[in-house]
Amino acid sequence: MSDRPAFPGVPHRQPVFNVPGAVAVIALGLVMIHAARVLLLSEDGDIEVLTYFAFIPARYTLPDSMFYLPGGLGPKLWTVVSYALLHANWMHLIVNLVWLLAFGTPVARRFGSLRFALFCAVTAAAGAGAHYLAYPDALAPLIGASAAVSGTMAAAVRFAFAPGGALSSRRSLFADHQPAGSLIENFRDGRVLVFVGAWFALNLLFAFGMSMPGVEDASIAWQAHVGGFLAGLLLFALFDPVPRRRVA
Structure with a gap:
């Protein structure tokens, strides 16, 4: 009997640590960024960071003369993604890390590091876009990886219930690399x-005001969650390297 993997690119043996490198790097990066803000920056310095890297809808809508937001064109380009690297406090960060490890892990194994990083950036941008549509004039900064994490949740559900998938009745050895069905096929699955x-x-x-532990003093940008989740559902096939499952 051959011990070769059933899918190209899948390792022969399970690694000692099951978290993919891309997820580990992102998680470590988020922790280091927040630690640097908390331990090294003054309150004024942290506010300056937010003005450069948080997503602020008013930056795109209101005239610059009405408020002070430094950086010119640059922040208009990068803040649609960079906001996901910032968090309100440690509890906010920990909640996102837990969900990232749970859902980002199978998606990163399936996509590979580069595709996974691009997927997170795209779903974060989709979350920023949804937030902008809801609050085009808002000056309050949007921060947090929740939109990208929501995208990984949506991506995971596209293949986790497939035959042989992690949540199927008969889990395969290579559960994260089982062919996924189409979106229509997915939504035929109860x-x-x-x-x-x-x-x-x-x-x-x-949306009706429920808060999460540790962030009671801030509103939850649920629209950004929805934007990231829908992007993950709809754009999954563009990133998925595993051939689609054939239905007889």
Whole structure:
């Protein structure tokens, strides 16, 4: 019997640490950025960081003469992604890290490091876009990796319930590399509908004012969550390197 992997690029043996390198690097980067803000910057210095790297909708809508937001064109380009690297406090960061490790891990294994990093950037940008549509004149900064994490949740559900997937009745040895069905096929699966329904129900609670532990003094940008999640669902196939499952 051959011990060769069933899918190209899948390692023969499971690594000692099951977190993919891309997820580990992103998680470590988020921790280091927040630690630097908390330990090294003054309050004024941290506010300056927010003006350069947080997503602020008013930057794109209101005349520059109405407020002070430094940086010119640059922040208009990079803040649609860089805001995801900043967090309100340690609890906000920890919550996002837990979900990133849970859902980003299978997606990163499937996509590979480069695709995964690009996918996170695209879903973060989609979250910023959804937030902008909801609050085009807002001066309050949007920060946090929640939109990108929501994107990984959506991507994971596209293949986790597939035959042989991690949440299927018969999990395969290479569960994260099983062929996924189309979006239409996914939504014919009651388990997918339950997961997606529960996810939207939770965010509906956020819309009605429910807060998370540690961030009670800040509003939750649920629109950004929805933007990232929908982008993850709809754009999954553009990033997926595994051939689509054939349906007889």
